[in-house]
Structures are given as structure tokens and as C-alpha cells.
Amino acid sequence: MKIEINNLRFTYPTGLEALRGISLTIEAGEQVAIVGQNGAGKTTLVRHFNGLLQPTVGSVLIGDWDTKKYSVAKLASRVGYVFQNPDEQLFSKDVGTEVRFGPRNLGYSKEKIDELVTRALALTELSNKTETNPYDLSPTWRKMVALASVIAMDTPIVIFDEPTTGQDAVNVARIAHVIAKLRREGKTVVTITHDIDFCAENFERVIALASGQVLLDGPAREILGQEEILAQTYVDPPQLTRLGKKLGFKETVRSQEEFLNSLKNSIDASQSK
Amino acid sequence: MHERLSFYVKRNSVIHDLNPLTKVILTLALILIAFTSPWYWTPHLLVLVAIIPLSFIGKVAPEFFRTAIRIILPAAGFLFLMQAFFQPVGDTVIFKFYFLDVTQESLMFAFRNATRVIVMVSAFTFMLLTTHPSELMSDLTRRGLPGQFAYVIISTLQILPQMQAKAQTIISAQRSRGLDTESSFLKRMGSLSPLIGPLVFGSLAEVEERAIAIEARGFTSKKVKTSLHEIPDHSSDKIIRWGLVILVILSIALNLWPS
Ligand SMILES: Nc1ncnc2c1ncn2[C@@H]1O[C@H](COP(=O)(O)OP(=O)(O)OP(=O)(O)O)[C@@H](O)[C@H]1O
Ligand SMILES: [Mg+2]
Numbered sequence: 001m002k003i004e005i006n007n008l009r010f011t012y013p014t015g016l017e018a019l020r021g022i023s024l025t026i027e028a029g030e031q032v033a034i035v036g037q038n039g040a041g042k043t044t045l046v047r048h049f050n051g052l053l054q055p056t057v058g059s060v061l062i063g064d065w066d067t068k069k070y071s072v073a074k075l076a077s078r079v080g081y082v083f084q085n086p087d088e089q090l091f092s093k094d095v096g097t098e099v100r101f102g103p104r105n106l107g108y109s110k111e112k113i114d115e116l117v118t119r120a121l122a123l124t125e126l127s128n129k130t131e132t133n134p135y136d137l138s139p140t141w142r143k144m145v146a147l148a149s150v151i152a153m154d155t156p157i158v159i160f161d162e163p164t165t166g167q168d169a170v171n172v173a174r175i176a177h178v179i180a181k182l183r184r185e186g187k188t189v190v191t192i193t194h195d196i197d198f199c200a201e202n203f204e205r206v207i208a209l210a211s212g213q214v215l216l217d218g219p220a221r222e223i224l225g226q227e228e229i230l231a232q233t234y235v236d237p238p239q240l241t242r243l244g245k246k247l248g249f250k251e252t253v254r255s256q257e258e259f260l261n262s263l264k265n266s267i268d269a270s271q272s273k
Numbered sequence: 274m275h276e277r278l279s280f281y282v283k284r285n286s287v288i289h290d291l292n293p294l295t296k297v298i299l300t301l302a303l304i305l306i307a308f309t310s311p312w313y314w315t316p317h318l319l320v321l322v323a324i325i326p327l328s329f330i331g332k333v334a335p336e337f338f339r340t341a342i343r344i345i346l347p348a349a350g351f352l353f354l355m356q357a358f359f360q361p362v363g364d365t366v367i368f369k370f371y372f373l374d375v376t377q378e379s380l381m382f383a384f385r386n387a388t389r390v391i392v393m394v395s396a397f398t399f400m401l402l403t404t405h406p407s408e409l410m411s412d413l414t415r416r417g418l419p420g421q422f423a424y425v426i427i428s429t430l431q432i433l434p435q436m437q438a439k440a441q442t443i444i445s446a447q448r449s450r451g452l453d454t455e456s457s458f459l460k461r462m463g464s465l466s467p468l469i470g471p472l473v474f475g476s477l478a479e480v481e482e483r484a485i486a487i488e489a490r491g492f493t494s495k496k497v498k499t500s501l502h503e504i505p506d507h508s509s510d511k512i513i514r515w516g517l518v519i520l521v522i523l524s525i526a527l528n529l530w531p532s
Contacts, residue, residue, distance in 0.1 A: 050449055052445055052448070052449065071448075071453070072445075072448040072449060073448055073451050073452060073453040076448070076449055076450055076451035077451065080449075080450075081449045083446055083449075087475075088439075088442040088443060088446055089443075089446040090446075091443050091446070091447070101447075101450055101452075102450035102451055105450060105451030105452050105453070106451045135474075149450065150450070153450065153451070
């Protein structure tokens with residue numbers, strides 16, 4: 001499902017203008033990462049996608065729905081939103097109930113709910129923890145519960161607000177696996193992240209925000225190459241990308257594999273001289 | 274981060290600029306006078322000519338009236354009814370309600386007591402609206418109030434707004450997962466009930482964490498501490514405070530004086 005943002009401006013009641021004219025289109029099935037310094041307005045932007053915030057100026061369209069005309073509860077059938085902090089999102093007495101909460105509200109049939117819940121739990125490797133109280137789980141697993149509870153809603157658009165912050169390597173890999181699965185299912189995924197390696201390895205399109213405006217928007221490979229412009233919003237390209245640049249690779253590299261390939265090519269080239 | 278952590282409303286007014294102790298004394302004076310003055314209409318007059326105008330001067334009238342209508346008036350109304358019906362004084366019966374006699378004396382008595390309670394609660398509300406709790410506490414500790422005491426008061430004042438803010442974030446999480454909060458009140462309460470545990474335990478854990486954090490910065494150290502934040506205490510503050518103390522003494526004296 002497509003997301004269309006037209007000249008969006010948003011001012012908090014405190015008078016702070018957090019978004020200052022944003023226009024974007026995110027196509028159905030796209031995998032988009034949003035980066036930018038603290039306070040750039042990333043969270044504020046995605047909170048418009050499910051109607052938790054309403055534009056001060058401009059509009060946000062989710063498919064053919066203008067978010068102004070639909071309640072948050074209605075928009076929940078199209079947009080799933082995983083909060084930045086799982087502790088602000090979990091409230092049930094056990095993991096199973098927590099994950100059922102969303103699909104049940106959306107009014108699916110009993111069989112469909114069972115199926116969605118089982119799948120979401122399997123995908124997040126929580127199947128053996130359904131009886132546990134989320135508050136007895138470690139923060140990494142609480143994050144997975146938060147993910148599962150949103151994935152189970154089977155929405156065409158899924159938003160992750162800083163999914164990898166404070167997570168160990170094993171769990172980051174688990175989250176990447178979940179996102180890859182959603183991509184294969186053709187879902188639109190929008191992820192806010194400060195983890196630039198995670199961004200480089202998992203997303204095709206990158207949007208950089210700086211003080212409420214779009215600084216850069218385009219294919220990850222192009223954006224991550226623009227070291228100077230990214231520095232304006234305090235984002236460093238991944239180490240390998242920067243090293244590749246220093247080594248004079250023509251291509252912008254994003255992963256170990258690409259780096260090794262480019263390295264091999266340049267060695268071959270210099271040997272054949 | 275941006276949520277309201279106390280009743281305090283930040284505005285620019287002469288009341289906000291008063292020293293916190295002055296506002297505490299003002300509150301206590303209003304209450305003491307309402308309860309000791311021998312003249313029947315004193316509490317009513319205090320509400321009309323002191324507390325309500327003060328809320329306008331302090332630019333917190335909207336918040337003040339909201340609290341008054343939602344909390345203070347219903348509580349006072351309840352007290353009025355209880356006392357009007359169950360106070361066995363006087364014999365000028367106005368009407369009978371089954372076995373209960375409502376007399377003119379009991380009505381008068383109930384009316385005054387309810388108004389006294391209104392003075393008490395609204396004076397406190399007024400103080401909380403115009404005084405930042407941490408400013409109040411640093412001023413009082415500077416004047417010799419034990420830090421532990423200040424800590425207990427501050428955490429009590431903050432716990433409700435904190436829980437409120439927390440409940441609010443969880444409600445928006447629930448709406449994001451399709452809970453229709455415009456739906457019935459019962460359904461909403463139902464979805465909130467599993468929250469009570471996490472809310473209470475979460476708040477307790479927060480209090481403990483804060484205790485550790487402040488201890489790590491030498492909270493119980495016996496050394497005299499300096500303060501980063503200077504709280505002004507003008508001579509006008511002192512004049513107001515003494516003026517109020519004299520009024521209270523007068524009121525008590527008039528009450529004790531056998532006339
Ligand atoms: N509820 C609020 N009330 C007032 N101002 C807010 C509120 N929430 C955020 N802001 C302000 O709006 C601006 C953008 O905040 P936002 O949370 O969108 O940033 P962000 O890009 O998500 O940052 P981070 O990387 O730290 O999560 C910041 O200056 C922030 O202080
Ligand atoms: Mg954020």
C-alpha cells in the first residue's frame with residue numbers, strides 16, 4: 001500500500017515546529033529507512049502515518065485514505081506501528097494475549113487470528129514463551145513481543161521506530177530476518193534507525209531528515225555515498241563504505257560482500273596492468 | 274520528556290514570582306482564617322474576594338475552575354448533603370425526609386463546613402498550580418526542612434501526573450493496535466485494567482531508581498549543600514508573610530475572645 005505525504009507541516013502544542021514541509025511518496029512494497037540526528041523529526045513523521053498525530057498543514061494519504069478522515073483505530077488495519085520503547089506498548093499479562101490484542105481488534109475470524117498469532121510468534125521465535133508475562137522477559141525479548149504484536153495484525157504497511165537500539169547482535173539479526181520476511185510478503189516497511197550498518201544491509205531506499213525537512217532521499221547506495229551532506233544531520237556512512245571510498249572504489253559499497261568484491265576487482269585491475 | 278509532571282502551570286504572573294514560602298503561608302493563612310474566624314460568612318467571602326480573584330491574578334483561572342468543577346465542588350456537595358441530613362442540631366425543622374429532620378441550623382452548619390472545605394482544597398490547588406514543586410522544596414530545604422522529608426513530598430506530588438502520562442502512552446499504543454477508544458467507556462476501562470499492575474510496579478521501581486540516583490549524588494551527606502538555583506525572596510515577600518501571620522493571629526484571637 002502506498003503512502004503519500006503532501007507538504008506536511010507539524011507544530012507541537014509547545015510551539016515547536018517539528019516538521020517543516022515534507023513531501024514524499026512511498027510505493028507499495030518499498031523498504032525504506034529513515035535516518036537523521038536526534039530531534040530531526042523522524043518519530044513525529046511516522047506518527048502521522050497511523051493518525052496518532054494530525055498534520056498542522058498538508059496531508060497524509062495511506063492508500064486512498066486521508067488520515068484526517070479516519071480514526072487511529074481504523075488506520076490500524078492498514079498501518080502497524082512498533083513503538084520506539086516496548087515498555088510503552090505492552091500491557092497484557094502474557095505474551096499470547098498481547099499478540100492477540102491487535103488482530104482481535106481488527107475483527108478477523110477466529111481461525112484467521114489463530115493463524116496470524118501462531119505465525120507472528122514463530123517468526124519472532126517466541127512460540128515457547130506464550131504463557132510468560134512480558135515484564136518477566138529481558139528487554140531484547142520484550143522488543144520481539146512488541147514486533148510480534150504488530151506483525152500479527154497483518155497490515156500492508158509496517159513501521160518500526162528504532163528496532164535495533166539497545167539490542168545485541170543476535171537480536172539485530174532476528175529483526176533483520178523479520179524485515180526480510182515482510183519484504184517477501186510484499187509489505188511496505190518503514191524503519192527509523194540510528195544503526196547505519198543495519199540500514200545499509202537491509203534497505204533499498206534511505207531518507208535522511210534534518211530539522212524537520214528531507215535532506216536526502218534515494219537509493220541506499222547513492223545516499224550512503226554522500227558523506228558530506230549526511231554529516232549535516234550527524235549521520236556517518238558505514239565504516240566499510242567510508243573505507244571503500246578512501247581506497248578509491250568507484251562503486252559505493254554497503255556490505256562485506258560488496259566490499260570484498262570491489263577489493264578483488266581493484267586488485268585484479270592493478271595486477272593486469 | 275514533555276509531559277506534565279506536576280499540577281504546576283508555567284505562566285508569567287506576580288503570583289508565580291512570589292517566593293514559594295509566601296505561597297505556602299498564604300495557603301495556610303486562608304485555611305486557618307476560614308476555620309477560626311467567628312464571623313459566619315468568612316469562608317464564603319474568602320472564596321469570592323480572595324481565592325477566585327487570586328486565580329485570575331495568577332493567570333491560572335481556566336485550570337483552577339476545571340479542577341474546582343471536576344473535583345472540589347462534587348466533594349463539597351457530598352459533604353454538604355451528609356451534614357445537612359445527619360447533623361442533629363437546632364429545631365427549626367424545614368422539611369422531613371423519612372426519619373431525618375432537616376433544620377435551618379443544620380443547613381447553615383453544613384453550608385459553612387462545605388465552604389470551609391472548599392477554601393481548604395482550592396487554596397491548595399491554587400498553590401500547586403502556581404508553584405513549581407521542586408522550587409518549593411529547594412526553598413524549604415534551604416530554610417532547614419530535612420531533605421528526606423522534601424523527597425517524600427515531591428515523589429508523592431509527582432506520582433499521579435507520572436502515572437497519568439504513562440497511561441496516556443499506553444492508550445495510544447492500544448489505539449495503534451485497533452482499539453476503538455471512541456467506543457464504550459466499559460470497553461476502555463476493561464482494556465486499562467491489566468495496566469494497573471505494570472503502572473503501580475513501574476512507578477515503584479522508578480521511585481527506587483530515583484532514590485539510588487540521588488544517593489549517588491550524596492543525598493544523605495551531612496555537609497551543607499549549595500544550590501545551583503537561586504530562589505528570590507524579596508522584601509515584599511516578607512511583608513506579605515508577616516501581614517498574613519498577623520491576620521491569622523487576629524482571627525484566632527477573635528475566636529477565643531469571649532464576646
Ligand atoms: N510531545 C512533544 N511535545 C513537544 N515537542 C516534542 C514532542 N515530541 C517531540 N518533540 C520535539 O520535536 C522534535 C522532533 O522530535 P522527534 O521525536 O520526532 O525526533 P526523532 O527524530 O524521532 O529523534 P530521536 O532520534 O531522538 O528519536 C524534537 O525537537 C523534540 O524535542
Ligand atoms: Mg524518535
